[in-house]
Amino acid sequence: MKITSAEFITSAVGPSQYPTDGLPEIALVGRSNVGKSSLLNKMMNRKGLARTSQKPGKTQTLNYFQVNKMLYFVDFPGYGYAKVSKSIKGQWGKMIESYLKNRKELRFIIQLVDIRHAPSKDDVAMYEWCKEIGIPTVVVATKGDKIARGRWLQHTKVIREHLKLRGDDSILIFSSETGQGRDELWSEIKRRLYEHEEQKQDAIASAKETAEQPQE
Template sequence: MKVTSAEFVISAVGPKQYPTDGLPEIALVGRSNVGKSSLINKMLNRKALARTSSRPGKTQTLNYFRINHRLYFVDFPGYGYAKVAKSVKQQWGKMIESYLTDRKELRLVVQLVDIRHAPSKDDIAMYDWCKQIGLTTVVVATKGDKIARGRWQQHLKVIREQLQLRETDSMLVFSSETGQGRDELWGTILKYINTGTETEAETEEAES
């Protein structure tokens, strides 16, 4: 997808702050340090729209990014970081549960896992949660440039088996360094939004 505009909109702490324009939303979830900010920047062709932090767990809100005035990326707080206070984790849990369960604009969950490691208990719990709610999920194995391409399938097999990946959900390898997986992920995302209107609008913008 050709990204002609991308902007940070709001750091929301509850439904009253969520956008009301009805645009489809794509939720991005994953452990702290899995590379969500880097993935967002690569997907949007921006160097620092989503800020990466040296302090894992710093993001404590749902961060909305509007793309082409057609959809939102919703960046979730990173889970699984031990130094975050228990009370803060409980607040995250309530906010995330409410969003995933009730948000009508949500079209797809993009769950990031590190390709180098087997899924953590938190990764498995998040995926199971999405399955129970009935949310379509694409699992993105990040940091694909950190291991040899010939070992990808071996690592993906471990992730697939431990998450017990549904046949209806997809998985792909991503690298924010090389751009591996960017087009494939956009292709998956576009399946779950109004692709006809999307494509026509983007063509007009590109030609103008």
């Protein structure tokens, strides 16, 4: 994927602050320090555009990044960090639930998990939540450079089993250090966006055909 433009657009805490241009949105979720900012920077070929933080839980908004003026990556607050107060976690929960349930521009979720460890209870809960709402999910196992390539299959099997991966949901291995998985993730993104657009056009054509049929 050739990146011609990538920019931070806005930080939002509610629908009134979301972009209104109708571009498709892909949300990134995961535990604090799982590597969301690093993945975003690598995907957009922009060092430091998405800021990495040494203080887990610092992000408290939905951060919008526009790529090639064709889609948004929406970076969610990291979950599972004990030092974040319960009141702030409660605010995040309401904001995220509202977005996931109501945002029509959302196409699918990219859920990041650390390939070195089995998914946490928070990881499993997040995946189950997305399935309950009916949102397609691409699971990305980050930090692929931290373990030997020969152990990738073993570790992804553990992730798959703990999450109980289902349907068309897929799992990819990623490394922000080496670029492993970048092309594969872009291919998956483009495939899913294309399929969604095809389904949308088919639905429009079907509705038009139905409307044009003579009434008995």
